[in-house]
Amino acid sequence: MxxxxxxxxxxxxxxxxxxxxxxxxxxxxxxxxxxxxxxxxxxxxxxxxxxxxxxxxxxxxxxxxxxxxxxxxxxxxxxxxxxxxxxxxxxxxxxxxxxxxxxxxxxxxxxxxxxxxxxxxxxxxxxxxxxxxxxxxxxxxxxxxxxxxxxxxxxxxxRSSDDWKEQRNEVIKEVAYHYSSGRFSMMLGAGVSSSAGLPDWDTLLNSLFVSMLTDDGLGEKKTENDQISSIVRRLREIDGPSALMLARYLRKGLSSGSSEEQSKFIESVTNQLYALRNKRFSINSPLIKSIASLCTPSRTGARVRSVLTYNFDDLLERELLERGLSFKSIFEEIDLAGPEDLPIYHVHGFLPEDRTNYPNIDQSTLAFSEEGYHQIYGEAYHWSNLIQLNSLKETACLMVGLSLTDPNLRRLLEISAKSLDKPKHFAFLKRIDYEEFAKEGGKSVVNASATTIRTFLERHHSLNEEVMRELGVNIIWYESYDEIPRILKDIGKNI
Missing domain, CATH: 3.40.1350 (Trna Endonuclease; Chain: A, domain 1)
Structure with a gap:
């Protein structure tokens, strides 16, 4: 042979x-x-x-x-x-x-x-x-x-998962090694925004749908709005369109194509995004604070080369501004960061609450709807794809708040992984707990023995590690969300 x-x-x-x-x-x-x-x-x-x-x-x-x-x-x-x-x-x-x-x-x-x-x-x-x-x-x-x-x-x-926390400690040391090198980027997803109380994708879409219907005079009172919300939730349960398809439907309903109506659509999305924020959460959440801390330059220089965010909001920018750190929000191809600025790339679009702080904000490509997503996905040389691919090739990336189910991101990971001998990127993923999986309301919902279920979950986690490994990604497992800020602090301490 x-x-x-x-x-x-x-x-x-x-x-x-x-x-x-x-x-x-x-x-x-x-x-x-x-x-x-x-x-x-x-x-x-x-x-x-x-x-x-x-x-x-x-x-x-x-x-x-x-x-x-x-x-x-x-x-x-x-x-x-x-x-x-x-x-x-x-x-x-x-x-x-x-x-x-x-x-x-x-x-x-x-x-x-x-x-x-x-x-x-x-x-x-x-x-x-x-x-x-x-x-x-x-x-x-x-x-x-x-x-x-x-x-x-x-x-x-x-692969034994009995000592997964010990294995995680070794992975954290590896992240710290890459962080200390300065060839390091962060990629942020919806989980980061959720930590500050911003609505998830479904909540935002439902609210926009209600807004569209009430603008047409179908609901004038709060009780009617609640009824419409109930109808929308049920419609989505029965009809089940994808989030991107529903966003296309909303965009057609809120904007027919003119520049004035396009602005109305952007304004509607922005208003709902921040109006729906759960005020019980601090807008400067522990997670956002810990991310900002990693972005803070040390005496020897900046450790984080760039931040790529798939979120529309400006919550990280607000935290960096409070700390007096120099950054540049980039949401279009012609934008460039200065030599002293930390570039924050909004690769799916940018919807700051106060748009007056950002010139040319109307040029942002908004991947909110299906057609916007297709534009980015279909153009191999779209600036956001090039930025993502360059970061994946040139730096080690730490992914926070990302589920890694986005087809375009997985495609870019696949491309970059072809030049890797070993996974050099890292992603936080939630580990499925036995009680959470096997029981609901204290009652068993799985017709299998505890041993069988635990064995299945061990193998499920191991296979997830293998799949991510082939995409060039090491998994950092966590059980509760409040672990992530602590782990980020450990990364900063371990350098």
């Missing part, structure tokens, strides 16, 4: 193909370790490791503890980065590092010279060494190829 043929075949699967090749190599290394009476511990079963595998007794003639990292290709900068990362997680003084490249190492002598500059012992393997292992274990390698998808699946679900 030829490794080149296997690699070409699997890379047709996009970023997922890379991880299939990685799974093949890990299993091949495990076979080699077992054949010599040794052991190979993969990252999935060893939360303290931030490398692909660890051979405590060495491997294939390397007779010392060995951290193993598999990469798509190799370069001097990448080697430096991996070695520096190894220094942070080294277990013992005599631990060595093995870097395995799927691509050919053109100049092995150069890397041998490079490794001599490091205190640690660094070994390099390329395709020749991989092909040598395949030849040595020909029968087992062929069997691996034929069952590769099932192997990858088993690797994902075998």
């Amino acid at each position: 030829n490794f080149n043929i296997l690699e070409e075949k699997l890379f047709d699967y996009g970023s997922g193909g890379y991880y299939l090749v990685e799974s093949f190599l890990l299993e091949l290394l495990r076979i080699e370790a077992v054949s010599s009476g040794s052991e190979l511990i993969t990252e999935e079963r060893n939360s303290k490791s931030r490398f692909d595998a660890y051979a405590p007794n060495g491997l294939a003639g390397i007779n010392q503890p060995l951290a193993i990292e598999i990469v798509h290709s190799i370069s001097p900068n990448k080697v430096n980065s991996i070695v520096n990362w190894h220094k942070k997680f080294i277990r013992s003084e005599n631990e060595a590092l093995l870097i395995i490249s799927m691509r050919e190492i053109k100049s092995s002598s150069y890397f041998e010279k490079l490794s001599s500059n490091f205190k640690e012992k660094v070994f390099f393997w390329g395709k020749d060494e991989i092909q040598g292992l395949i030849k040595k274990h020909q029968a087992e390698a062929t069997k691996l190829v034929n069952t590769l998808f099932s192997i990858r699946f088993k690797q994902a679900i075998s």
Whole structure:
């Protein structure tokens, strides 16, 4: 069997193909370790490791503890980065590092010279060494190829979630490492705005629908407005149009296309957005404050290169303004941030409560409705797509308040992941609690044993990690929303 043929075949699967090749190599290394009476511990079963595998007794003639990292290709900068990362997680003084490249190492002598500059012992393997292992274990390698998808699946679900909080601590350290480098961006979603009491998407749409109907004289009293709200909720339950489709319907109802009526539509959305804010929540929520704290430059300079927000509101801008920080809200292609300004990109549009503070605000592309979203999604070179893709490629991104279900964002993540050896982005996602899943009002709602349910949830979380990993994203699990501000503070403290 030829490794080149296997690699070409699997890379047709996009970023997922890379991880299939990685799974093949890990299993091949495990076979080699077992054949010599040794052991190979993969990252999935060893939360303290931030490398692909660890051979405590060495491997294939390397007779010392060995951290193993598999990469798509190799370069001097990448080697430096991996070695520096190894220094942070080294277990013992005599631990060595093995870097395995799927691509050919053109100049092995150069890397041998490079490794001599490091205190640690660094070994390099390329395709020749991989092909040598395949030849040595020909029968087992062929069997691996034929069952590769099932192997990858088993690797994902075998990951123990008992110590997920300990694993999260390691991920937080990794976020802090990227944050300290200054090649770091933040991507903010609806959860950030909700923390300050702003309405969710459905509430805003229902309110706008009521506003449209009452403007036509169908409701003149508060009781009638309440009745209309009830009718709308029921209509959506029965008819079930998507949020984007309903937004298109609203836009047609509130604006027929003239500039005056377009302004009326924008004004209606803006008024409802801020009028519906739940005043029980502080407009400067702990989450917004913690995000602003990370955006605050230190004595050595700014850590956050840019903020990309999918929200329409200006709540982060208000918090930064109160702190006296310099920023630039960018909502159209021609906008540029100054050298001292933190750029805040409103990639789906911008609806500040006081529009007079922002010249050219009418030029903002509003992805509120289906047609607005299609404009952004359909134009590969739309400025907002380029900004998102550039941030994903050039920086490590921390995603807060995003569900990661948006098709356009997932498409951009897929594109950027093709150039990644390891996930370098991070996203907060809520972990499903057993009680929340299995019971409602104290009564069981799932006809299965507690053991079966818990096993299912463990595998569900592991598979979610695997799916996000293929998109270049590490998950930071949380159980309650108030954990997120504390974790953000820890990121700032860990640098």
